Amino acid sequence: MISVRGLSRQYGDVRAVDDLTFDVPAGEVTGFLGPNGAGKSTTMRIVMGLDRPTAGTALIGGQRYVDLPEPLHHVGALLDAGAMHPGRTGRGHLRIGARTNGIPLRRVEEVIEQVGLGQAARRRIKGYSLGMRQRLGIAAALLGDPKALLFDEPVNGLDLDGVRWIRSLLRGFADEGRTVLVSSHLMSEMQLIADRIVVIGRGRLIAEAPVDEILRGLGGQRVRIRTPRIEDLQRALADRAAVERTAPGELEITGLGATEIGDLAHALGLPVHHLAEIEQSLEHAYLALTGESVDYHGRTPSYLNGAGR
Numbered sequence: 001m002i003s004v005r006g007l008s009r010q011y012g013d014v015r016a017v018d019d020l021t022f023d024v025p026a027g028e029v030t031g032f033l034g035p036n037g038a039g040k041s042t043t044m045r046i047v048m049g050l051d052r053p054t055a056g057t058a059l060i061g062g063q064r065y066v067d068l069p070e071p072l073h074h075v076g077a078l079l080d081a082g083a084m085h086p087g088r089t090g091r092g093h094l095r096i097g098a099r100t101n102g103i104p105l106r107r108v109e110e111v112i113e114q115v116g117l118g119q120a121a122r123r124r125i126k127g128y129s130l131g132m133r134q135r136l137g138i139a140a141a142l143l144g145d146p147k148a149l150l151f152d153e154p155v156n157g158l159d160l161d162g163v164r165w166i167r168s169l170l171r172g173f174a175d176e177g178r179t180v181l182v183s184s185h186l187m188s189e190m191q192l193i194a195d196r197i198v199v200i201g202r203g204r205l206i207a208e209a210p211v212d213e214i215l216r217g218l219g220g221q222r223v224r225i226r227t228p229r230i231e232d233l234q235r236a237l238a239d240r241a242a243v244e245r246t247a248p249g250e251l252e253i254t255g256l257g258a259t260e261i262g263d264l265a266h267a268l269g270l271p272v273h274h275l276a277e278i279e280q281s282l283e284h285a286y287l288a289l290t291g292e293s294v295d296y297h298g299r300t301p302s303y304l305n306g307a308g309r
């Protein structure tokens with residue numbers, strides 16, 4: 001379990017993290033989402049003791065990283081897979097990590113196997129593809145067989161095979177009861193990987209909820225219903241929910257669940273031809289959540305405005 005409480009980090013004029021509080025429970029994959037510059041990497045660096053907070057705490061199993069007796073047994077992180085000595089071999093890189101942390105060298109061979117580096121472990125890192133570097137970075141994070149794992153953008157730049165591998169790896173860690181925090185820009189990816197997500201913007205918490213709750217619109221659940229007696233239903237719903245006529249014979253309702261609406265139609269004797277909760281894509285929910293907090297909007301060419309939504 002990782003718990004972040006009232007965490008703030010100020011760099012000169014920039015408040016990179018601003019009074020942030022959230023939990024990363026064991027046994028689940030927690031996705032960490034936010035636009036560029038939202039403060040994700042800063043938060044992860046503070047958890048890993050690589051940066052100091054201006055205020056607040058980030059605890060791993062109740063302790064600060066710096067107070068952990070054998071930190072690599074508690075937490076492992078993939079923060080910057082580029083930060084490896086290019087002249088070393090993969091195995092050499094891992095051996096140094098093991099030696100400096102009192103981890104037996106046989107563990108190096110185990111993690112090489114686990115991440116599928118095999119033959120490549122003999123080669124110098126400068127010849128590694130991005131996917132191989134990610135595998136090596138993950139092997140390093142696993143050296144101490146830690147209970148908690150932090151991954152900063154692990155699927156960035158990976159091909160589909162690599163992405164699928166990371167996905168099953170993270171799921172496996174969570175299923176073993178480990179604590180997994182993974183940051184990403186790829187909302188569609190988070191929808192597949194994460195059980196719950198923490199969304200931040202400009203250093204502040206925007207949402208912390210199970211993925212399916214966010215998909216249902218964080219309480220602003222929408223339901224679509226079709227009935228040939230649309231006016232009767234619309235009248236009955238008018239006082240209870242926000243109702244929008246979206247097509248002839250079709251309503252979209254916000255603020256009531258499918259069960260309540262179905263029961264109401266039944267009580268009124270109205271025939272129902274279709275009734276479904278509308279699932280938002282995580283991307284859609286995320287854009288709705290973070291729209292206000294994006295610091296650097298890309299310019300959209302005018303011919304794309306309104307397209308593809």
Ligand SMILES: Nc1ncnc2c1ncn2[C@@H]1O[C@H](COP(=O)(O)OP(=O)(O)OP(=O)(O)O)[C@@H](O)[C@H]1O
Nearest residue numbers: 011014015016034035036037038039040041042043
């Ligand atoms: N060492 C530093 N010195 C000064 N400013 C910093 C430093 N590290 C981060 N920042 C600033 O803090 C803010 C948050 O940065 P951070 O890298 O944590 O965001 P992020 O959510 O990880 O972004 P990205 O998705 O682009 O990696 C940014 O405005 C960044 O410029």
